[in-house]
Amino acid sequence: MSTAAGPAPGPPPPRHPKIEVDVDAALAHDLLVEQHPDLAGLPVHGRVHGWDNLTWRLGDDLALRFPVRVASAPLVEHEQRWLPRLAPTLPVAVPAPARVGRAGAGYPWPWSVVPWLPGDVVAAGPVAGRTVWAPALAEALAALHVPAPPDAPHNPFRGVPLADRDAVVGARLAGTPLPHREVLLRAWHDGLAAPAWDGPPVWVHGDPHPGNLLADARSLTALIDFGDLCAGDPASDLATAWMTFDAAGRAAFVARTRELRGWDDATWVRARAWAASYVPVLLAHPDEYPLMAAVGRATADHLAAG
Structure with a gap:
């Protein structure tokens, strides 16, 4: 998660065999329009594909974190509950959710708006x-x-x-x-x-x-x-x-x-x-x-x- 602006999104990486629900930029934008409309004008770019989650960068300072399989959905809920409490006790930056998202627009699980961290x-x-x-x-x-x-x-x-x-x-x-x-x-x-x-x-x-x-x-x-x-x-x-x-x-x-x-x-x-x-x-x-x-x-x- 570098602070530098990334290039325009290229083709997605190979699909992980355990991914059950993908999230393209259009779906990410639809969820923002539905649940956080004040953020919907920011560009969705710089997709990063992980094992359990997919992350889209949102503007310069935020990111959208989406579980991609049912087994990982509760993990995002753990982050949403506990990271805001733990973050002030830690001497390094952590992605404590800034906003919480819910199922909607055809997407079935909770998701988060998190800070885009430097490095x-x-x-x-x-x-x-x-x-x-x-x-x-x-x-x-x-x-x-x-x-x-x-x-x-x-x-x-x-x-x-x-x-x-x-x-x-x-x-x-x-x-x-x-x-x-x-x-x-x-x-x-x-x-x-x-x-x-x-x-x-x-x-x-x-x-x-x-x-x-x-x-x-x-x-x-x-x-x-x-x-x-x-x-x-x-x-x-x-x-x-x-x-x-x-x-x-x-x-x-x-x-x-x-x-x-x-x-x-x-x-x-x-x-x-x-x-x-x-x-x-x-x-x-x-x-x-x-x-x-x-x-x-x-x-x-x-x-x-x-």
Whole structure:
């Protein structure tokens, strides 16, 4: 989500196999006319296609965020409820919804108007350049990782005990052609053997990989896509140590996190296991999402490096 004005929209990216409802510019405009007419005069441009959501830029300062399948619709509702409360507590910008949309004009789910945040998608840039802001990401996650209220969302795929994911993840790691498969399997098994999280459930972003981080040349500028927001074990977020950074960046991230939160060694063993678990998911659709496939390969390489 760069602040620079983007080019005229080109052809859409390949359709993700799980997308159930697409949103073209005309439908986005119709929803604005129906529900937020004061915004309907702004140009809809710069479409970005994600795994669960589709984003259109709206003018220079806003964006429209639409779930594209029924499973992701509740995730937008979680963002709408919780991000306005969490945003003031975090030291980095997040896309707290500015307006809320509802089903209409043939579109079946809630949607959001969010700020267009500054920076470039970290996954598209060189890994070595991230070390300078590794402590800032540690600070953002440390600020988020505080005890969550009892009614915080539950996510069966994030923040849960690793044993809950073993049937699925173990099969993926064992049965899919993967780079550094033995390293990934060992990391996963080490995590299963480590003591489980026994603290209070803390807020968990759920997906702080390089595709959901924005940065400029010197700083982390935003943490985006809180669709997987939930309460649980912070280790599933700390997996970003291997997903985002090389050895130097990882050392800086871990050191600052230890200063702020002091998580025990078992938490980092589980974090490494979570990183391994994400590799087959990131590599599952390389043609539709080549940038995420690159993150998956890099994660495997970082795990193999130490």
